Amino acid sequence: MNDELLRVLRRPPRERADAARNRTRVLEAASRLFAEGGVAALTVDAVAQAAGVGKGTVFRRFDDKSGLVSALLDQRERELQEAVVFGRPPLGPGAPARERALAFFDAYLAYLADHLDLVRLSETAAPGARFRIGAYVFWHRHLAILCADRPDPDHLAHVLLGMVAADLNAELLSQGIDWGRIRAGVAAAVDALVAPVHAP
Amino acid sequence: MNDELLRVLRRPPRERADAARNRTRVLEAASRLFAEGGVAALTVDAVAQAAGVGKGTVFRRFDDKSGLVSALLDQRERELQEAVVFGRPPLGPGAPARERALAFFDAYLAYLADHLDLVRLSETAAPGARFRIGAYVFWHRHLAILCADRPDPDHLAHVLLGMVAADLNAELLSQGIDWGRIRAGVAAAVDALVAPVHAP
DNA sequence: AGCATAACCGGACTTAGGTCCGATTGTCGA
DNA sequence: TCGACAATCGGACCTAAGTCCGGTTATGCT
Numbered sequence: 498m499n500d501e502l503l504r505v506l507r508r509p510p511r512e513r514a515d516a517a518r519n520r521t522r523v524l525e526a527a528s529r530l531f532a533e534g535g536v537a538a539l540t541v542d543a544v545a546q547a548a549g550v551g552k553g554t555v556f557r558r559f560d561d562k563s564g565l566v567s568a569l570l571d572q573r574e575r576e577l578q579e580a581v582v583f584g585r586p587p588l589g590p591g592a593p594a595r596e597r598a599l600a601f602f603d604a605y606l607a608y609l610a611d612h613l614d615l616v617r618l619s620e621t622a623a624p625g626a627r628f629r630i631g632a633y634v635f636w637h638r639h640l641a642i643l644c645a646d647r648p649d650p651d652h653l654a655h656v657l658l659g660m661v662a663a664d665l666n667a668e669l670l671s672q673g674i675d676w677g678r679i680r681a682g683v684a685a686a687v688d689a690l691v692a693p694v695h696a697p
Numbered sequence: 698m699n700d701e702l703l704r705v706l707r708r709p710p711r712e713r714a715d716a717a718r719n720r721t722r723v724l725e726a727a728s729r730l731f732a733e734g735g736v737a738a739l740t741v742d743a744v745a746q747a748a749g750v751g752k753g754t755v756f757r758r759f760d761d762k763s764g765l766v767s768a769l770l771d772q773r774e775r776e777l778q779e780a781v782v783f784g785r786p787p788l789g790p791g792a793p794a795r796e797r798a799l800a801f802f803d804a805y806l807a808y809l810a811d812h813l814d815l816v817r818l819s820e821t822a823a824p825g826a827r828f829r830i831g832a833y834v835f836w837h838r839h840l841a842i843l844c845a846d847r848p849d850p851d852h853l854a855h856v857l858l859g860m861v862a863a864d865l866n867a868e869l870l871s872q873g874i875d876w877g878r879i880r881a882g883v884a885a886a887v888d889a890l891v892a893p894v895h896a897p
Numbered sequence: 898a899g900c901a902t903a904a905c906c907g908g909a910c911t912t913a914g915g916t917c918c919g920a921t922t923g924t925c926g927a
Numbered sequence: 928t929c930g931a932c933a934a935t936c937g938g939a940c941c942t943a944a945g946t947c948c949g950g951t952t953a954t955g956c957t
Contacts, residue, residue, distance in 0.1 A: 513953055516905065540943060551907025556945065617824070622944090624821040628868045652874055652882035659859035668828045674852055682852035689889045713923055716935065740913065751937025756915065822914090 520558050522548040527569055536614045541565070563622035566615055567630050574632045577608055581639060594643040595691045598657070601639070602683050605661055610676050617663035627662065644691055653690060660686060720758050722748040727769055736814045741765070763822035766815055767830050774832045777808055781839060794843040795891045798857070801839070802883050805861055810876050817863035827862065844891055853890060860886060 526548035530538045541562055545552045559565040586592035587600040609616055620627040627633055640654035647653055659665070660683050669679055726748035730738045741762055745752045759765040786792035787800040809816055820827040827833055840854035847853055859865070860883050869879055 511954095513904065515953070519906085541945085542943070545907085552909095552945085553907055553947080554905080557905075562944070621821075621824045624817065625864060625868060627864070648885060649878055649882045651872075652869065652878055653886070655865060655869060656860050656882065656886055659862065659865055660856050662859065662862075664825060664827070665855060665859055668825055669852065669855060672851075678849055678852055682849045682856065685848060686853070686856055686890060689892075690886060692889075713934065715923065719936085741915085742913070745937090752915085752939095753917080753937055754935080757935075762914065 516558075519548070519550050519554055523550060523555055523558060523565070524568060527565060531569070531615070536618050539566070539618070561623060561626075563619050563626040563630070566619035566622065567632075570612060570615055570619060573608060573612065577604060578632070578635060580604070594645075595688065598640065598643050598687050598691045599684055601636075602657075602661065602687055603680065605636075606676065606680055606683065609661060609663065609666060613663060613667060613670075617667055620663045633658065647691075657687065657690060716758075719748070719750050719754055723750060723755055723758060723765070724768060727765060731769070731815070736818050739766070739818070761823060761826075763819050763826040763830070766819035766822065767832075770812060770815055770819060773808060773812065777804060778832070778835060780804070794845075795888065798840065798843050798887050798891045799884055801836075802857075802861065802887055803880065805836075806876065806880055806883065809861060809863065809866060813863060813867060813870075817867055820863045833858065847891075857887065857890065 523544060527539060527544045530543055530547055541552060541555055544565070545555050548555075555565065559568055580588050581601060583589060587596040588604060590597075592600070619630065636658060637651075637654045640657050641650040644650040644653045644657075666679060670676075723744060727739060727744045730743055730747055741752060741755055744765070745755050748755075755765065759768055780788050781801060783789060787796040788804060790797075792800070819830065836858060837854045840857050841850040844850040844853045844857075866879060870876075
């Protein structure tokens with residue numbers, strides 16, 4: 498039982514070398530397949546085969562397909578997150594809440610426009626996947642803090658993020674509503690929703 | 698070619714008796730399976746077998762699983778639609794736009810609370826299924842008309858409907874946000890978004 | 898260096914939605 | 928009543944996500 502105690506105290510052993518190598522292989526293979534054939538070519542079997550790895554390995558690393566695609570998007574999303582936390586106003590700290598929110602949605606829509614297919618895949622691979630992605634939780638906190646003076650910031654933040662759901666915006670585009678209208682519409686809504694409670 | 702002409706002019710032949718009988722059988726089987734085992738029991742194979750019908754038949758009638766579930770919900774949804782078109786204010790015609798919108802969301806949230814699992818299934822069975830359902834198109838028109846004086850009623854109506862997406866609300870419930878908070882939050886958002894443009 | 902252990906690997910297997918096509922059967926016109 | 932046509936039927940088949948488990952290998956301790 499001394500052994501057990503020691504094992505608990507010991508820091509978790511670092512990732513095995515083969516595991517790390519396989520992770521990068523899988524991500525590279527996925528990236529290449531997507532570049533060549535779009536989302537249609539991005540099946541787990543194809544990725545595993547292209548990476549020279551078993552299917553089980555992919556699922557152990559990334560949990561599910563949604564996780565794999567999220568990992569592909571991770572880099573870009575991280576940049577946006579850092580700009581929000583450490584960047585200059587109005588995206589970063591320092592600007593009034595409403596302007597920060599507007600800046601965030603502008604930046605996020607640009608990101609979405611660049612990666613709509615992949616984001617959509619990561620959000621719809623499994624029902625409810627969208628809300629489990631780390632980035633979603635992050636954006637939700639950010640917006641809830643910006644709306645702190647409203648009656649229910651938690652709910653409002655979810656509603657705001659609903660406007661940038663990949664599925665919705667893919668549908669809007671297919672209906673002929675272009676990114677310009679989307680940006681304008683989102684900005685107007687943010688303006689109306691994040692405004693401080695108006696005194697009558 | 699005379700034949701062909703006649704065939705075109707002739708009204709489309711009514712649904713074959715066996716086809717109609719099978720449709721009701723499938724719907725009854727689906728309804729029973731759901732009552733007994735919830736959404737988990739609602740697989741297409743199980744429904745087909747319980748209805749004593751081949752799998753192909755189910756798909757021919759209802760296109761896909763989403764269509765089957767939508768058909769199950771059709772009755773209830775129709776009642777709501779009729780109340781909106783022919784009912785008394787504030788849900789029906791006659792009340793100011795903002796009040797009609799508020800009444801609609803209240804009624805829809807009640808419907809959603811009663812059938813969350815099924816609605817979720819019908820909305821997430823296939824990516825983008827939500828927007829193809831007839832009812833969605835109907836609600837979208839209704840709301841766009843109510844927002845006619847806003848800059849982009851089309852986009853705004855989509856954003857408003859985003860608040861009652863089944864997936865989102867299932868997530869909110871699982872996070873401990875109850876229907877009372879949801880109703881209040883939605884009402885506040887509708888109030889802010891549907892308000893006529895304020896003169897500065 | 899050698900060994901015990903735990904993590905990792907990978908492919909066979911399961912599940913479920915959706916497609917297809919030969920066989921069947923209802924419907925319409927004569 | 929009967930025949931031809933077209934819609935319908937049904938189950939075998941396909942695809943793709945996700946699970947499982949016996950074999951393998953890196954790791955860390957002695």
